[in-house]
Amino acid sequence: MSGLWSCGQNESNSIDLTGSGQVSYNFHIRPILSDKCFACHGPDANKREADLRLDTEEGAFKGLKESPGMFALVAGKPEESAVYHRIISEDPGELMPPPESNLKLTTEEISLLKKWIEQGAKYEPHWAFLKVEKPAVPKTEWGTNEIDAFTYRKMASKKLEPNPEAKPHELIKRASLDLAGLPPTPAMLDKYAEFSGENTYEKLLDELLAQPAFGEKLGVLWMDISRYADSYGYQDDEVRSQWPYRDWVIHAFNNNLPYDQFLTWQLAGDLLPYATKEQILATAFNRNHKYTEEGGIIPEEYRIEYVLDKTNTFSKGILGITMECAQCHDHKYDPFSQKEYYELFAFFNNSKEKGFEGDVSQSKPAKTPILWIERNDLDSILTFINHSDTTKLSVSVMGENEVKRTTYILDRGVYDAPADSVDVSTPASIFEFPDNLEKNRLGLAKWATDRNNPLTSRVFVNLIWQEIFGKGIVKSAGDFGMQGDLPTHPDLLNWLAADFMENGWDIKRLLKQILMSSTYRQSAAIGKDHMNIDPDNLYLARAPRLRLPAENIQDLVLASSGLLHGEIGGPSVKPYQPSGLWEAATSGRGTLATYIQDSGDKLYRRGIYNFIKLTVPPPKAIIFDSSNRDRCEITRNRTNTPLQALLMMNDPMVLEASRVLATKLSETYEGEEAIAQAFKRIVCREMKSEEKELLWDYYQAELEDFKANPENTKKALDVGEYPMNEKAITPENAALMQVIVSLYNLEETITKS
Template sequence: MKNKIILAIFGVVIVIAALDSCSDSEAIAEGTVLPDSVSYNFNIRPIFSDKCFKCHGPDAAKREAHLRLDIADSAYAALKETKGAYAIVPGNVDASELFKRVSSTDTSYMMPPPNAHLGTLTPFEVQLIKKWIAQGAKYQKHWAFTSPVKAPLPKISDDKWPVNAIDYFVMQKLDQLNTAPNEAEDKERLLKRVSFDITGLPPSIAMMDKFLADNSDKAYEKVVDQLLQTPQYGEKMALHWLDIARYADSYGYQDDNIRSQWPWRDWVIHAFNKNLPFDQFLTWQIAGDMLPNATQEEMLATGFFRNHKYTEEGGVIPEEYRVEYLVDKTKTFTKGILGVTMECAQCHDHKYDPFSQKDYYQMLAFFNNTKEAGYEGDVSTSKPAKTPFLVLGDTDIQKTLSFIHKKDTGMLTISVMGELDTLRKTYILNRGRYDAPTVEVNAAAPESIMPFDTTKFPRNRLGLARWTVDKSNPLTARVFVNQIWQDIFGRGIVKTTGDYGMQGELPTHPELLDWLAVDFMEHNWDVKYLLKEILLSATYRQSTIATKEKLEKDPENKFYTRGPRTRLTAEFIRDMVLASSGLLVPVIGGPSVKPYQPAGLWESATSGRGVLATYKQDHGEDLYRRGMYTFIKLTVPPPSMVMFDASNRDQCEVKRSKTNTPLQALIMMNDPLVLEASRVLAQKLLVQNADQKLQISNAFRLIVCRKPTDKEMTILGDYYNQQLQQFQQKNLDANKTIQVGEWPVNDKADINHSAALMKVIVMIYNMEESIMKT
């Protein structure tokens, strides 16, 4: 029996594999050519940031030799420890001590020194610095801290390819690479791609057939418009924002008790579906409670900042945890909305970016006036929310907040923001310790990003919100546009999505990023407009074929030499399985649910106290809800989703990791939901049609979202016949095979044919293409 199981698994693997079948004198040794004009922002600053700023950057406590290389005045000044010398003399390389040291091989003189463990500059980097100094050593404000501007569309080699402005900037880079874009993707794969990008769900067979039959020029645009109007659009868009907001259904820490923030999650879905302008979307979440005559919806939106972990452990020091909560809010705001690593300045001046410790605590001061406490005891099932909270009754929901999917009667309590009547003082904390206050500071945003003009912006969260969405703010629009781009293409124009600072990666297409950011603001921060512009572009519509040449020139596809091919997000893999099998319950919102989960996980990682001490699986329709509604316990997040790199939601996350492990294949082969979905779909197809080939073809189309090839049909048909024979001869137990999951078995379908087709469908789910956005 053991050998048979091994052979069966080996056979499945084999079948799946078959299915997925400047001047020459300036050229440096490594073959890189120096630019005609050396840019501080794009050529020099990255070198300084990696090799110099640790000792000669913004952090005064770590600065060596009184030399600061991140600002011109200091870099041009006479060196205090080397009489008569200057680090940089604009236009004079030989008089510049910086060049002498970075080009030296003398370990007692060279920079960076060996004991700094920063490595040495490459010959190309040395020559860049030399040419930069010779050209006048001009400093520039960091690119991300300058307001974006709309550059003119560049001249390109093929002006027939672009559909919109995006394509001009992409084509410019392709011309520089001396390569051409791919042909447009075929209609079936393109429909799958755009359906998942807008709704997180696969298209139906009816939608596929309709799109294939529509030969009009507007066929694709009509599909995009149709998908943007579906309520599933809001669910898809909300998922990334839940990662940023660290949304979960428990409080974390030792007891990890239940919380009731799901009405805020329902609001996020509603806001995207209503296409609330992004500037309002942010303003309500930052300071909705402080708006004039604030509505319940505006106050509910501020739940964004209250999604962090809370301790319920007796004996803690309340002020320590209150400060910890402020730190979390500050990090969520700066990383998720501004895209900077300002948390580095909690204990000392930032070593690389122009953020002092004072800047950090001035930012934290915006959140220091909230009514929340560091510790207020355990929550109860009747009030699973921390003070301050919003209380909503049935009347509130029926009249003004109908987007909240409330199942039962009674009051809802949601943690929200709320201001004290008197101003709480804020101090710089020595080394970030809650009990070591030093200098008092007032609320303000970092001057290096954009001055906080107190004549326009009051020193409170409402002022912070207005500063954030001011069109002169250089970061807000850029950061969100880049997050949307990352969601679609698998990587952002700025790869380091949460770090636009000195250590972050440079944008691959800076003019495109700025053009999109300005265009987004000019169109009233319209998220659907932004998304549609990207989806309609020729860049997005390219096929994903990667030739040897393109892999050599653009291995990461950061220049978009081909279309985006990425694995589905963890939640959408679950959604694909549910939707393709017909099991999906399309209810929007409501309390989170507890689907199938391996026994004992919660119990092995709990204090044994509280409502969530043991895992109580749901039943009926709650087993078949979308992945975003799966209950997230912070100490034990949903295992099947974590295996596919879902956020564990314990902190703000702007970019999920991407791994490829055997455990993922095991989940797709053995997860109860996948097996149940395969059985349900098999029996549905058997009852609908007696044609075996049509059954297999329809299963393939529902899951992979295209028609199978003749070769694929032969492989799948042979496997079906092989499995059917095994079940008919009682070598395999058909009854045991189909007895999986809680959805009722269809007695009208033959048991052996059900089991055989179920095995074929499991195999299709295991194809790499099934869980890829191709």
């Protein structure tokens, strides 16, 4: 264990092949074998060639079936190892991987394999399946807390020096966006301007963590994982009422429900002794998948689809592994058999839900079994009761059949091809399912949150790291398996995961711990060494520059303009959207055939509350790379396209926010001071002298144009539904509005740096 997690060559994918450095199976050899060999010589017994298995030590060292007396690997002797001879062969009939596979080993990979064999061809258990142990914290001369000791050690090994601390206004904006998903107010910028006296950086973090906006910010991540949507999906895609579950997630984060309980309630809240309505509501997590409402289907086919979705969401979102491959066959890369997949599937296979519960004309807002929530239920716990227009709400939750349904391995994953029956269990390569646990979802939840489970805590702290730094310590946050990325800082990941469990799975503590670190507080300035040595910022010698998620861009625009309606929770809302999108992608049946825009305060809610129709996700959010929510998503892309710039320049919400802010500022400020106030609200710092001059010149040019063309003044200001006083229709306001639109279009505005 100590060797695997040490800071030396095992923490790097590169090694000096001419020296005496130790080659690591996990960090050097397994990635090569996984990419080039496991498809034919890996875990999938049905596709295994020549009865040769290279993913296990036992398989690799046994004699070759086709060549008696020869062995695939001979420790210390590459010249006697068939594997080595096959990878260096010049005979196309002998060469491995075979030329027709379009796979080829590089010279460096061949040298690594040779050196590994010379050193004894030692196998190691997959790093992610080893029990989480807390490594010793390195001794370093830089940093604020333990996190910095690990990151600085890696920086030093790469001959990098950390950046100096960011300026106070940069840290205030960064922390506010990370913890609340909102820009800091001018008052907050002034209060913490120099972090002096009582107004320390730590106090800022505590204030942000205590804001109700915290749960909304972190809730976006969990909505992607839980595939939350406001419609059922498939062709008819009718409305559903799962939003009380979203409110529960926000509430749970705000109240800092420990992560182990947070998971347990969602996986099996209905199975807890004396389960409360809140705990039952949490199990809507399992019911957020798509449902069909079309006639002519085969109900069992769709019921199986629903259970598959639950299984895959659990494995990817909570365990960070890709088990869905094993639906049809043994996994080709990871040590999961098809039998083990259906043993995990069996935990979710006893739900009361059906594959078909009526067409659109007969559908109710939630599929059975449902939880009926009265207006007076949970009013001290959740906020959604006050939002309901009816006396009752219905939410799809979990419920177990009294007579246990038999689970079968499905031949090639086909619903009507049952083979052998299986009982509930979990993959042995991860962590054996203890005999004393209940053989149901509650037992599965206890297994997932057991101190001996190697994945759950690692996966979650990695997700939080990804939220803050843009990339996880394991970049493939949803794949901790053989094909996933190796951790850049394995000791740090192990330390954080162990510390997280030791301290009660405390989510707010984890976030504060990261944000208090000197690693987080660095400047984002990019120097020559950064570009030459670490252009991707894998080793964190600077703060990352990250464009905000789609929801938080909306939040920033609304908050900085003063339009944001800050009510927590409630039904989803339908903001501005181009006409005809829903109509072009509808069956013509049901209440969602036509998009009916909301009005009033509903137009100015945070992005987390936007209505998600699965067949037509919100177009603005999709342009900025949000999840379409039809399946569990762990990581969003960050693209850069012309459509994003066109959206920011022409979106009615951005234009309306600019108009509203301009007219509000003009009531108190004039000219340059109004521009300065707008800049501070939007960009979250004071203007530089050259920026003042540039923006003032732009304002003057626009003002001159509006005065010369008075008919354009009203046209420019006439955008959005927020009421406007006739007296506010002035060339000065129109010109100021154009300046504000330009501020919203600055890269700095929508970038966390």
